[in-house]
Amino acid sequence: MHQDAPNTEAADDPIRWEQYLAELVSTGHFDGGSSMGRGExxxxxxxxxxxxxxxxxxxxxxAVNLEGAKQFLAGNPVYEAGGTVEIRELPRT
Structure with missing residues (x-):
C-alpha cells in the first residue's frame, strides 16, 4: 500500500483497519502483513x-492468481480512501 490516499484520515483509521483485517482473517486467505516505517x-x-x-x-x-487477489481490495482503507494498492505475485516454493 502506498501513502498517497487523498483522504489520509480514512486511510489511517484504526477502526476501519480492524474491520478490514477481521474480514480478511475470516476468509482463511490472510497470511499476515505489517505497516512499514522509515528505512534505508x-x-x-x-x-x-x-x-x-x-x-x-x-x-x-x-489467491490462485492476481485476479483472485483483487477480491481482497474491497474494504482496504487505503484503497477505499483513493490511495494506491499494488498487487504482486510472490514466488511459490
Whole structure:
C-alpha cells in the first residue's frame, strides 16, 4: 500500500483497519502483513540513501492468481480512501 490516499484520515483509521483485517482473517486467505516505517536503501560501494516514503505497509493473502487477489481490495482503507494498492505475485516454493 502506498501513502498517497487523498483522504489520509480514512486511510489511517484504526477502526476501519480492524474491520478490514477481521474480514480478511475470516476468509482463511490472510497470511499476515505489517505497516512499514522509515528505512534505508543500501547498495554495495555506495552511500546509504533514505528509503522512499511511498510505501506504508503490506498484506499477504493466498489467491490462485492476481485476479483472485483483487477480491481482497474491497474494504482496504487505503484503497477505499483513493490511495494506491499494488498487487504482486510472490514466488511459490
Amino acid at each position: 536503501r543500501l547498495r554495495k560501494n555506495q552511500s546509504s540513501q533514505p528509503a522512499g516514503n511511498d510505501l506504508s505497509g503490506f498484506i499477504r493473502v493466498r
